[in-house]
Every structure is written in C-alpha cells, then in structure tokens.
Amino acid sequence: MRLVQKVRPLGEQAVEIVPATESELNAFEHDHRLTLPAELKAWFRRCNGADVNPGGLDSLFPREHVVCLDWHFKQYPQWKKNGWFPLGSDGCGDVYILASQILIPSTGTHPVCFLDQSDFERPQYAIASGLWKFLYFLLENEIRRDAGRERYWPWNKEAVLAVDPHLAECRSVPLPWELEAK
Numbered sequence: 001m002r003l004v005q006k007v008r009p010l011g012e013q014a015v016e017i018v019p020a021t022e023s024e025l026n027a028f029e030h031d032h033r034l035t036l037p038a039e040l041k042a043w044f045r046r047c048n049g050a051d052v053n054p055g056g057l058d059s060l061f062p063r064e065h066v067v068c069l070d071w072h073f074k075q076y077p078q079w080k081k082n083g084w085f086p087l088g089s090d091g092c093g094d095v096y097i098l099a100s101q102i103l104i105p106s107t108g109t110h111p112v113c114f115l116d117q118s119d120f121e122r123p124q125y126a127i128a129s130g131l132w133k134f135l136y137f138l139l140e141n142e143i144r145r146d147a148g149r150e151r152y153w154p155w156n157k158e159a160v161l162a163v164d165p166h167l168a169e170c171r172s173v174p175l176p177w178e179l180e181a182k
Contacts, residue, residue, distance in 0.1 A: 001017065001046060001047065003135070003136065003139035003140060003143065004017060004047060004050055004052060004057075004135075004139060005017070006139070006143055007052040007053055007139050007142045007143060007146075008052070008053045008142065008146055010051045010052060010053055010055075010056055010091075011051060013051065015050055015051060015052055016050070016051075017046075017047050017050060018047070018048050018049075018063070019044070019045055019046055019047060019048055020044040020045060020048035020059075020060055024044075024048065024060055024061065025041060025044060025045070025060070027061075028060045028061065028069070028070065031070070032070075032073060032080060034080065036085070037085065037098060037100045037110055037131075039098075039109055039110070039130055039131040039132065040085055040098055040131060043131055043132075043135070044059075044060060048060055048063070049063055049067070049068065052139070052142070053091065053142045053146075054089070054090050054091035054092075054138075054142060055088055055089030055090050055091030055092070056088055056089055056091075057087065057088040058072070058086050058087055058088055067086075067088075067089065069085060069086055072086040072095075076120060078121075079097070079120075082099075082101065083099065083100035083101035084097040084098070084099055084100070084113075084115075084123075085097060085098040085100060087112065087131070087134065088138070090114075092117070093117035094114060094115060094116050094117050095114075095115045095117075095120075096112055096113070096114060096115070096127070096134065096138070097112065097113050097115055097123065098110050098111075098112055098131055098134075099111050099112070099113050099123060099126075099172075099173070102170065102172045102173070104129045104130065104166050104167075104169050104170060105169055106166055106169060107129060107130060107166050109129055109130030109131070109132075109166075110130060110131070111126040111127075111128065111129055111130065111167070111170045111172075111173065112126070112127055112128040112130070112131060112133075112134035113125065113126050113127065113173050114126075114127050114154070114176075123173045124174070124179070125154070125173060125174045125175055125176045125178070125179055126167060126170040126172075126173040126174070126175055127153070127154040127167075127176065128154075128164055128167060129164050129166035129167040129169070129170065130166075133163070133164045133166075133167070136163070137153040137154065137160075137163070137164070138153075140153075141153045154176045155176050155177060156177075157175075157176075157177040160176075
C-alpha cells in the first residue's frame with residue numbers, strides 16, 4: 001500500500017485507496033458466476049482499484065476515474081471463460097491479467113501476464129509469478145521512472161528473477177527475455 005501511495009496519480013487528484021467491501025466482492029462473484037482467486041480477493045480487500053500510473057489499477061465495479069473488471073468482462077467475455085482477471089493497464093491500451101487457470105507450483109499463485117492491445121486473444125508473456133510480485137514490479141517501476149532511475153522490469157532476466165525467482169516456473173506462457181532471444 002505504501003507503493004500505491006508513492007506512485008504518481010494519473011490525474012490531478014490525490015490517489016484514493018478504497019477497499020472493497022465483502023458485499024461488493026460477493027456481488028461481483030454472484031453477478032459473474034465465478035469465484036475470485038484468493039490473492040485477488042485479498043488485494044481488493046485492501047485496494048479496490050486506484051487511479052495511478054501508468055494506466056490505473058482496476059476495481060471490481062465502476063468507480064470514478066477507475067477502470068473495472070466488470071467492464072472488461074462485458075467487453076471481452078472470453079477473458080472470463082479463460083480465467084483472465086484484468087488488473088490494470090500500461091496506459092497505452094495494453095492490459096495486465098491474472099491468469100487464474102495457470103498455477104505456479106511452488107507458490108500456489110497465478111502468474112500475471114501482459115496482453116498486447118493488438119492481440120487480446122492470448123497473453124504475450126508472463127511478467128510476475130503472482131499478484132503481489134506484479135504490484136511490486138509495476139509500482140516500483142513507476143517510482144523508478146519518475147525518479148529518473150533505470151527500470152529493469154520486465155525485460156532484465158537476472159534482475160527480475162532476483163526479486164521473483166518463481167516466475168521461472170511459468171512454462172505455459174513465454175517469459176519476456178525468451179521473446180527477445182527470438
């Protein structure tokens with residue numbers, strides 16, 4: 001949560017951190033006839049979306065200035081069938097998703113993948129072994145950018161795996177540095 005508060009907001013307003021209520025979580029699951037992954041529920045209980053750089057973090061349902069899972073699932077119903085939970089955007093139209101049908105064996109978490117706006121049919125590559133690592137990478141990357149410091153995520157294999165060694169276990173989706181090698 002400290003990183004969310006340190007990241008530059010998308011607009012002029014200060015970042016407002018609002019947790020989801022149990023009734024909102026239950027309503028979302030009921031409306032979409034699904035169960036949210038445990039790590040995603042834990043995140044929403046702390047922060048139900050945030051209007052932060054680079055492209056915002058999704059909420060469950062519409063909120064002012066915040067994109068939401070509900071909208072994504074209505075726009076892209078295949079994502080729900082695939083077990084892809086949108087988490088946020090890079091600010092350029094690309095989307096980060098939690099791939100709930102893939103499991104990282106050693107942690108029991110679900111990898112977070114990058115969906116390029118030119119191909120919303122398949123994840124291009126995995127960028128974190130789970131939601132919490134993704135949030136760390138995304139937010140820390142923005143803080144580094146704003147401070148004029150070098151960013152390493154997601155392309156620097158050694159630096160990424162030093163923070164998130166379990167990402168190497170994701171074999172269902174390419175890793176960013178595997179794409180660079182091609």
